[in-house]
Amino acid sequence: MTAPAERADAARNRLRILEAARRRLATDGFADLSLDAVAKEAGVGVGTVYRRFRNRAGLVYALIEDNETRFQESFARHCASDAPTAYDRLRVFLHGLAELVDDNRELLLLAESSGPAGRYRSAPFRRHHEQIAGLITELAPAADADYLADLLLMAFTPGLFDFQRTERGWEVDRIKRGLDTLIGGIGAVRPPEAG
Incomplete structure (x- = not known):
């Protein structure tokens, strides 16, 4: 129904x-x-x-969900063009997510302070986890995709992301380069030798 x-x-x-x-x-x-x-x-x-x-948290999450919809539409357009590899799709997804978090940093901080554990129960978080885990499975079938998706998503925790941008003074490009290093390591995962 x-x-x-x-x-x-x-x-x-x-x-x-x-x-x-x-x-x-x-x-x-x-x-x-x-x-x-x-x-x-x-x-x-x-x-x-x-x-x-x-309440205010509900309104904030609705704004975040609206921004999320725009992000997903942009990612879908990328995936529809030129049949990108799993590596490229994961990279584009994480870079886009970094930009989304940066553009909505204060909104995400407000949502996090309104309900700290709410992020992990939110539809966008679950969707991101599923998408990242799926791309990791495609990129490195021997990897623990669910665990690695959790680790990658930790990089987008609003408090940490804001600390890196404000206190450490890091540019978003630096964060993206770090994500690229992680993606490269994931792509290098090989199945354990039979033995």
């Missing part, structure tokens, strides 16, 4: 609320994001925002 389609007015309200949240974030910053201000900006009742998103 499929889920019922979203009503047209509910879909419009959702888009209005997300756009209003983006405007409020640009004006007020992440620390001062309030559902009341978002509702006012969107021209909807505050109850509509609370029913739809429950």
Whole structure:
């Protein structure tokens, strides 16, 4: 049984609320994001925002999911062109994820502070893990793909990523080069010798 389609007015309200949240974030910053201000900006009742998103963390995760959808569409377009290898797809995926995390760093930090373990239960995290594990399995069938996917995703933990960018002053290109080194090591994994 499929889920019922979203009503047209509910879909419009959702888009209005997300756009209003983006405007409020640009004006007020992440620390001062309030559902009341978002509702006012969107021209909807505050109850509509609370029913739809429950709390600030729910709204933040909805914004993250919207950005995730755009990331996935871009990755799918890359995979559709020129039949890239598993190595190339994994590299493009991780580089794109680094850019996505960097572009949404404050939003992700806010989500992490609102519900620290929520990241690991979120649809984007599960999707990323599945995609990375699948690419690792294709690239290095003898590797423990699930474990390596967890390790690679640790690089995108919002607090660590922000620390590397702000405290250490690392550019995103440096992070990408480090990811390339890890991908190269994974690609070098060989099956154990029978014996």
